[in-house]
Amino acid sequence: MTPRILVYGSLAIIAFWVLYAKGISKNGFDLDDALIPAKEIRSGGPPRDGIPALIDPELIAVSEAEYLKDDDRVLAVVISGEARAYPIRILDQHEIVNDGIGKQRFAVSYCPLCGTGVVFASDAGETSLIFGVSGLLYNSDVLMYDRNTESLWSQLMGQAISGRLKGVKLPLLPVFHTSWSEWQSRYPDTKVLSLDTGYMRNYSESAYAGYEKSRQLYFKVNNKAPKDYHPKEWVLGVEVDGVFKAYPFKELTENS
Incomplete structure (x- = not known):
C-alpha cells in the first residue's frame, strides 16, 4: 500500500505545481x-x-x-x-x-x-x-x-x-x-x-x-452607499489633484 500512497501524493504535488505555474486567469x-x-x-x-x-x-x-x-x-x-x-x-x-x-x-x-x-x-x-x-x-x-x-x-x-x-x-x-x-x-x-x-x-x-x-x-462592491441614499443614486464625481468627491443628484436637485 505504501507505493500507492506515494504515487497519489506525487500526483497531488504535480497537480498543485501545474495550477500554481499557470497563475490566476x-x-x-x-x-x-x-x-x-x-x-x-x-x-x-x-x-x-x-x-x-x-x-x-x-x-x-x-x-x-x-x-x-x-x-x-x-x-x-x-x-x-x-x-x-x-x-x-x-x-x-x-x-x-x-x-x-x-x-x-x-x-x-x-x-x-x-x-x-x-x-x-x-x-x-x-x-x-x-x-x-x-x-x-x-x-x-x-x-x-x-x-x-x-x-x-x-x-x-x-x-x-x-x-x-x-x-x-x-x-x-x-x-x-x-x-x-x-x-x-x-x-x-x-x-x-x-x-x-x-x-x-x-x-x-x-x-x-x-x-x-x-x-x-x-x-x-467594496463600498456601499450611506443608508440615506439609494444604492444606485446618481452622482457627479469630481477629482482634483488625486482627491475624489461625489455629489449626489438628490442633493443637487434639492439645492438647485
Missing part, C-alpha cells in the same frame, strides 16, 4: 500582476466579447433617427466642431464604441450596471487601441480590454490594470450625458448611431429594465 486574461486584487475581479456572465463592442459604426443624421424618443438618454461628444450622439439604448447592448473624428480616435464606454459613461482618447503612443468587452467586472463596473495587447482596463480608473500596458492611463475626453431632445436642439447637425449595427439586437427596450431603480445589486 479569468476569461483568458492573466491576473497575476493586476493592480487590483484578482479575487475582486468577477465574471459578469458573458465570455470575452460576448457583449460585442462596435467599431466605426454607421452614423445617421437627426432627420433619419426616427427610432429615438425625446427623453432617450445619450452619451455625446463634440470633437473638432463635429457632434456625435451614442444612445444609451444601443450602448446597453454593446458597452463600447470605437470611433474617430478626423485624426482623433476615441472609445465611448458605458457600463449599464453602474450607469458610468466615459470617453477615452484611444491613442497609446503611435498605436490606436481597439477596445472590447472582457466579460469581467471590478466593483460592478466593466473591465475593458484592448485587442492590440490584451491588457485589461478599468473604466472608472481609466487605467490598464494588467497586461503589457499595466499602469498606463488614457486621456479623458469631455462627454455629455443628456437627453436626445436636449442634444439635438443644441446640435441640430449632430450625427447619431444607426440601428444598423451589424448585430441582431432588440434596441427598442433596455436590456437592464428596472435594474436602475431596484435596490438589488447583481455583483458585490
Whole structure:
C-alpha cells in the first residue's frame, strides 16, 4: 500500500505545481500582476466579447433617427466642431464604441450596471487601441480590454490594470450625458448611431429594465452607499489633484 500512497501524493504535488505555474486567469486574461486584487475581479456572465463592442459604426443624421424618443438618454461628444450622439439604448447592448473624428480616435464606454459613461482618447503612443468587452467586472463596473495587447482596463480608473500596458492611463475626453431632445436642439447637425449595427439586437427596450431603480445589486462592491441614499443614486464625481468627491443628484436637485 505504501507505493500507492506515494504515487497519489506525487500526483497531488504535480497537480498543485501545474495550477500554481499557470497563475490566476479569468476569461483568458492573466491576473497575476493586476493592480487590483484578482479575487475582486468577477465574471459578469458573458465570455470575452460576448457583449460585442462596435467599431466605426454607421452614423445617421437627426432627420433619419426616427427610432429615438425625446427623453432617450445619450452619451455625446463634440470633437473638432463635429457632434456625435451614442444612445444609451444601443450602448446597453454593446458597452463600447470605437470611433474617430478626423485624426482623433476615441472609445465611448458605458457600463449599464453602474450607469458610468466615459470617453477615452484611444491613442497609446503611435498605436490606436481597439477596445472590447472582457466579460469581467471590478466593483460592478466593466473591465475593458484592448485587442492590440490584451491588457485589461478599468473604466472608472481609466487605467490598464494588467497586461503589457499595466499602469498606463488614457486621456479623458469631455462627454455629455443628456437627453436626445436636449442634444439635438443644441446640435441640430449632430450625427447619431444607426440601428444598423451589424448585430441582431432588440434596441427598442433596455436590456437592464428596472435594474436602475431596484435596490438589488447583481455583483458585490467594496463600498456601499450611506443608508440615506439609494444604492444606485446618481452622482457627479469630481477629482482634483488625486482627491475624489461625489455629489449626489438628490442633493443637487434639492439645492438647485
